[in-house]
Amino acid sequence: MSRLIATDQPRCYQSRPIHWLCNLTPEGDHKTAQKIFQDYLEELIP
Numbered sequence: 001m002s003r004l005i006a007t008d009q010p011r012c013y014q015s016r017p018i019h020w021l022c023n024l025t026p027e028g029d030h031k032t033a034q035k036i037f038q039d040y041l042e043e044l045i046p
Helices: 004-007 018-020 033-044
Strands: none
Touching: 004 018
């Protein structure tokens, strides 16, 4: 999550080898992290 906030890239290098288990693309990007974060922000600041 911190990489998403700092760089706007939801990338995880540690889980990339098992990307199919972690909802990641083969490059290591989380498929829904940006949507989840935006939904969270909208709850905080309606």
